[in-house]
Amino acid sequence: MGNFPTLIFASITVTEAVGILELLHNAAVAEVQEHFEQLLNQFRNVFAFRSVLIGVVNVDAFDKSNPLAWEASPTTHSVISSGFPHEWLEEYFNGSYYRYDKVVHLLMKGCFAHTWEELYAQCETASERMVFDGAKTHGLYGGLSVGYSNEESRYRSFISCVGCGEGDDTRLLPIVQYLMGRIHGALVDAAFSKMRMHDELQNGPQVPVTSRAKEIAFWVCEGKTYQEIAVILGVKERTVRYHIGKLFETFGVHNRSQLVKEVLARSWFSSNKS
Structure with missing residues (x-):
């Protein structure tokens, strides 16, 4: 990801700069869900987002030749939310919105960073637009989404932030993209532990292993x-x-x-x- 972009420094306030440094520190030490919940709350406080959702998707569970075949379950994804209405999350998964979500489909292709206005403009079908229209009925609009991936890894991470002020979605997009590059590793570590491993050793001596x-x-x-x-x-x-x-x-x-x-x-x- 390189050094901290000079262009970003020029677009942030002093308060945001301090908040970004704290976010970077907390992201570096985050290990469990509680840590990421605190991180999302901090995101909301620093940038005045109404809602933030962050997560990891297991690429192995996504059939690229048939995106509609993907099934959401605890073994295919790990999502943590701060401020997203529970009713919308339930509707999103139970109503199969995830099958048509532009964010999920872009995530399978690699890294991306777009405002929701840009994503809506890229929608090619009524089903894809339905996801954003459905979110809007729950007060979720004026957002941005960033996806991050290592091409060799089976895990992709993403973040969606909602409630940007007018023009702030464009201003904050590169900042969130930069931060996501720093959060990705810790997020994948936590998801890997949740999806792939037992919390404790089942056999043999109880040895400490990170x-x-x-x-x-x-x-x-x-x-x-x-x-x-x-x-x-x-x-x-x-x-x-x-x-x-x-x-x-x-x-x-x-x-x-x-x-x-x-x-x-x-x-x-x-x-x-x-």
């Missing part, structure tokens, strides 16, 4: 190299080697094969390995 180390262990079990894991997770290769070294120490093993055996014995996550 969510990042477990995530890396998953890709080791999938046969990925250090370099491939680094690309998938968007981290440096030395970070991957550090965590794997710690796992070696934790389990008293000396190579990857032994580590895979120890990890699979503890049923941290589903694997095709036998």
Whole structure:
């Protein structure tokens, strides 16, 4: 993502600048749902959004050849909301709005950043426009959405912010896009833990292992190299080697094969390995 864009500095107030620094710090230490709920409340306070929703989608559950086949469930997505009406969220999922949501479809293609006005203009069908029209009946309009992805990862993250002041959606869009790039890693870590792993070890000694180390262990079990894991997770290769070294120490093993055996014995996550 590079350094903090100078252009963004020119468009923010002092209060927003302080808030952005706090958001960056809190995003760096966020690990569980409660942390992200606090982060969303902070988003609302800093930028005066009425509602904010953030989430992760598992790309493996989305059939790109047939987008309408995607089914929303706790195993395919993880969504946290602050200020979004419960009635709309229930209607969105139970009424299958997610099947036609322009935000979801763009997310499957990669990174994006658009105001809702821009997204509405891109709608090609009545069903796609229906999503925005339905949201508007619940007071959700004047918003923006940002999607973030690492092309090698199975997870894509997104954020939708509602209630921007006149002209603020365009001004705040690059700021939210920048912040989302910083939040993505922590959000995926939390979702990975929720979707893929047990909260506690089911077998063997109760050893302390971080969510990042477990995530890396998953890709080791999938046969990925250090370099491939680094690309998938968007981290440096030395970070991957550090965590794997710690796992070696934790389990008293000396190579990857032994580590895979120890990890699979503890049923941290589903694997095709036998």
